[in-house]
Amino acid sequence: MLLVGTFASSILVSSMAAQTQPPPQSVPASEPAKGQQAPPPAPKPSASASSSRYHPDRFAGRAGTYYELVWGVDSLILKWAESGEVIRFSYRVLDPAKAKALNDKKAEPALIDPKAGVKLVVPSLEKVGQLRQTGTPEAGKSYWMAFSNKGRLVRKGDHVDVVIGQFRAQGLIVD
Helix, strand or coil, rough: HHHHHHHHHHHHHHHHHHCCCCCCCCCCCCCCCCCCCCCCCCCCCCCCCCCCCCCCCCCCHHHHHHHHHHHHHEEEEEEEHHHHEEEEEEEEECCHHHHHHHHHCCCEEEEEEEECEEECCCEEECEEEEEEEECCCCCEEEEEEEEECCCCCCCCEEEEEEEECEEEEEEEEEC
């Protein structure tokens, strides 16, 4: 019994010694002498100011290079807009000759979501016409088209395909 009490007290004393405060460090020469006021500490940046610089690659493997070389476009983006009633597809033209097929008025664009089993189309309004740009493409400019998502069947995070004539972008993620 005496042995158990001695063992328990030695554990208690050693754990107390481990939790004591470290000795105070010496004062660096850059700190003001006693009686002088120290400058206020620098404010810490807010969480939103230190946003992550990580931007995931939008395409798997060499898909981005494929779209650049074969179709003359990059920055393929799908955005969930207007509370989900519209899916906006935008792209930037690098080579106008290759990207001409995407702006062809005769080509019917479609957004296909295999998971939801739907095919969305670009709506045509009476006074405005189709919600897409069909002018002659110019290098460095961004173009867009809007797909009607009535019923919000396509959701953020879905992997979809965009088909415009012979052009087919597979596995794009709706942001």
